[in-house]
Amino acid sequence: MMDKKTVSFMRSLCLGEIEEEILVPFPEPKLAEKETLQAIVGTLKSMLGPREKEFAAWDRAGEMPAPFLQELREAGLFGLVVPEHHGGLGLGATAYSRVIQELGRYDGSIAVTVGAHSSIGMRGLLLFGTEEQKARFLPKLATGETIAAFCLTEPGAGSDAAGIKTTAVRDGDDWILNGEKLWITNGGIADFFTVFAKTSLEGRGHITAFIVTRDMKGVSTGPHEDKMGIRASSTTTVVMEDVRVPAANVLGELGMGFKVAMKILNSGRTGLGGGAVGGMKRLIEASVGQARDRVQFGRPIATFGSIKQKIGQMVVDCYAAESVVNLVAGLADRGFEDTAVEAAISKVASTEALWRTADEALQIAGGAGYMRELPYERVLRDCRINRIFEGTNEILRLFIALAAMHDVVEELKDLAASVRGVLADPVKGFGVLSDYARRRASLATGLIRREKGRWTLLGPAVAGEAALFEDGARQLALATDRLLRLHGKKIVDAQLPTRRLADVMIDLFTLAAVLARVSTRVEDHGEAATAMEREILRTFARQAKRRIDASLAGLDENEDTGVQALADHVLEAGRYGWDNL
Ligand SMILES: Cc1cc2nc3c(=O)[nH]c(=O)nc-3n(C[C@H](O)[C@H](O)[C@H](O)COP(=O)(O)OP(=O)(O)OC[C@H]3O[C@@H](n4cnc5c(N)ncnc54)[C@H](O)[C@@H]3O)c2cc1C
Numbered sequence: 001m002m003d004k005k006t007v008s009f010m011r012s013l014c015l016g017e018i019e020e021e022i023l024v025p026f027p028e029p030k031l032a033e034k035e036t037l038q039a040i041v042g043t044l045k046s047m048l049g050p051r052e053k054e055f056a057a058w059d060r061a062g063e064m065p066a067p068f069l070q071e072l073r074e075a076g077l078f079g080l081v082v083p084e085h086h087g088g089l090g091l092g093a094t095a096y097s098r099v100i101q102e103l104g105r106y107d108g109s110i111a112v113t114v115g116a117h118s119s120i121g122m123r124g125l126l127l128f129g130t131e132e133q134k135a136r137f138l139p140k141l142a143t144g145e146t147i148a149a150f151c152l153t154e155p156g157a158g159s160d161a162a163g164i165k166t167t168a169v170r171d172g173d174d175w176i177l178n179g180e181k182l183w184i185t186n187g188g189i190a191d192f193f194t195v196f197a198k199t200s201l202e203g204r205g206h207i208t209a210f211i212v213t214r215d216m217k218g219v220s221t222g223p224h225e226d227k228m229g230i231r232a233s234s235t236t237t238v239v240m241e242d243v244r245v246p247a248a249n250v251l252g253e254l255g256m257g258f259k260v261a262m263k264i265l266n267s268g269r270t271g272l273g274g275g276a277v278g279g280m281k282r283l284i285e286a287s288v289g290q291a292r293d294r295v296q297f298g299r300p301i302a303t304f305g306s307i308k309q310k311i312g313q314m315v316v317d318c319y320a321a322e323s324v325v326n327l328v329a330g331l332a333d334r335g336f337e338d339t340a341v342e343a344a345i346s347k348v349a350s351t352e353a354l355w356r357t358a359d360e361a362l363q364i365a366g367g368a369g370y371m372r373e374l375p376y377e378r379v380l381r382d383c384r385i386n387r388i389f390e391g392t393n394e395i396l397r398l399f400i401a402l403a404a405m406h407d408v409v410e411e412l413k414d415l416a417a418s419v420r421g422v423l424a425d426p427v428k429g430f431g432v433l434s435d436y437a438r439r440r441a442s443l444a445t446g447l448i449r450r451e452k453g454r455w456t457l458l459g460p461a462v463a464g465e466a467a468l469f470e471d472g473a474r475q476l477a478l479a480t481d482r483l484l485r486l487h488g489k490k491i492v493d494a495q496l497p498t499r500r501l502a503d504v505m506i507d508l509f510t511l512a513a514v515l516a517r518v519s520t521r522v523e524d525h526g527e528a529a530t531a532m533e534r535e536i537l538r539t540f541a542r543q544a545k546r547r548i549d550a551s552l553a554g555l556d557e558n559e560d561t562g563v564q565a566l567a568d569h570v571l572e573a574g575r576y577g578w579d580n581l
Helices: 009-013 031-061 066-074 093-106 108-121 123-128 131-143 257-293 305-333 340-365 376-387 393-404 406-424 426-445 460-493 495-525 528-556 560-573
Strands: 148-151 167-171 174-185 192-198 207-213 219-221 235-246
Touching (some): 009 406, 009 495, 031 066, 031 093, 031 376, 066 108, 093 108, 093 257, 108 174, 123 148, 123 192, 123 207, 123 257, 148 174, 167 192, 174 192, 174 207, 192 235, 192 257, 257 305, 305 495, 305 528, 340 376, 340 393, 340 495, 393 406, 393 495, 460 495, 460 528, 495 528
Antiparallel strands (some): 167 174, 192 207, 219 235
16 A cells, blocks of 8 residues: 555646545644744744834845844744754744744744745755754754855856856865855855755756855855845855865765755745745735725725725635645645645745735725835835745746646556557556546546545535535646647646646645635534635635636637747847837
8 A cells, every 4th residue: 555655645636636634634733832832923922013113124224133133043033943952942844834924924034034044044954964964053053143044046047956057076075165156045144054066067967965154264255135125134145265165064965966955945835835824914914904994985995895805815815825835834744755746836825825915905005005104015025035036936837737747647658558568468458558548537527436536534514615626636637638648748848738737736736725624624613613714715716716717728728829929029029019109
């Protein structure tokens, strides 16, 4: 029997299988963690709640004062994910994400500073460090005496991280590093850098991760970048000139640095997602206050349908984002190994939900929302980065679809082999083929459901939405199969169909998270107490279905050729060519 911990919900879903035990019951923080969390949340509320004016001033100045960083250290915020025996709080993914959520509620720059330290800066050490390395660095990272940064991006290598040029050349027992890293969060305040460098000068790849510290000769950081948002967080270049790094500072295996980087980013995504959820909760509260207080046409604007629609949608978006982020964090805490697709979905879904919410909150505030006096414009600027860093949402969409389709590729390969097999060995070959044909027929007609094509663990209160999901899942499996047959290996270049499929997957996984959460809540608290949550589920499920139907219909009927031709035309001309003057 397959070990459940190695199963990915989304990879299975592409084959039409709903691995429901992974999601139901919906994960909840453990009681002991809840108590720790309540204490931290209480501390943060009194520490950060009254300081809105200071955050606004630091945003304008583009700097976080050193005494405030010291306060963050003293509050233990740099030790959240460091194991207790190394001096940290040892929080799991769910609890960590919840703390970043609380920081995100007050200020994006603070959430990013603490998040970059824990989610990516020292994550490589936690995941791949030797016991000696951990003992050497973690105690100071836990107190924040040492702050960590993650150094992958370079001037010529952003999304194409495998194209980095920083080199590491062996010299006796040491490595000599040369190169420049760009836009490194915490660059100006960090002393511990997880640096990715090429350990072979031949071609692309052959990357290794190194621990570089500020006290090493040849390490320098550039000036603070003047940014659009998260302005108080430190972003600088990190330059290495003939930096001698001992072999004892190699992180993970030689030549495996790209995998190390991807694993770090995957594992850190629930921090970013948590921050996004916190931002949304704060915006909902601000919008509610704004809508109640602002009177136009003799009534509070909260009484107008258009304003209510925006606020209601914010609630649906926030609950959905929270569900998907908590679900992925819960999977990490329960030891699921293959959650890269699900984690990428949680990043895309939560960061885009926050962006929509910030935009609508500013709109509810009207002209006042545009003024610096109120926090809306700052939150909008701050949250824009989420769709760019730790993998742009475009790249993540490609990753989501292509990685999730992997198992279908394998099955299709088996099918191809079995077709050959039919000729070579009709009895054996026919067996495999007929099984596959049966699966396809059941998916296509929906009459003969596959054993795993239905939910059985969800309660009757969510049956309607569960059926919508099942239908979407069947359509996804068929579309995946069809696209792979159509494009074959060239699927990697078919970005527009791939993006549509990714959109379907994002909606389906988010719906699965909301379904599992609401069903579990109904089970635990009864229907009356969960009426509003069931309303959220109903709304999200219907909206998701409409988006899914549109994306799937767009696979066959779309304007892609025309739009691409227009892009080609303008790319060739270099400008818009229809000015009427
Ligand atoms: C404030 C800030 C903080 C940051 N912090 C860090 C940090 O701590 N550590 C670190 O290493 N990096 C950091 N970065 C860098 C960040 O991760 C990169 O900006 C990001 O990965 C995108 O790379 P890029 O900016 O070079 O964009 P590019 O890769 O040049 O992409 C430009 C556009 O093209 C799209 N694109 C690129 N390739 C493809 C493709 N194959 N198909 C379709 N579309 C494509 C992208 O989605 C994007 O829209 C930070 C950046 C900023 C702005």
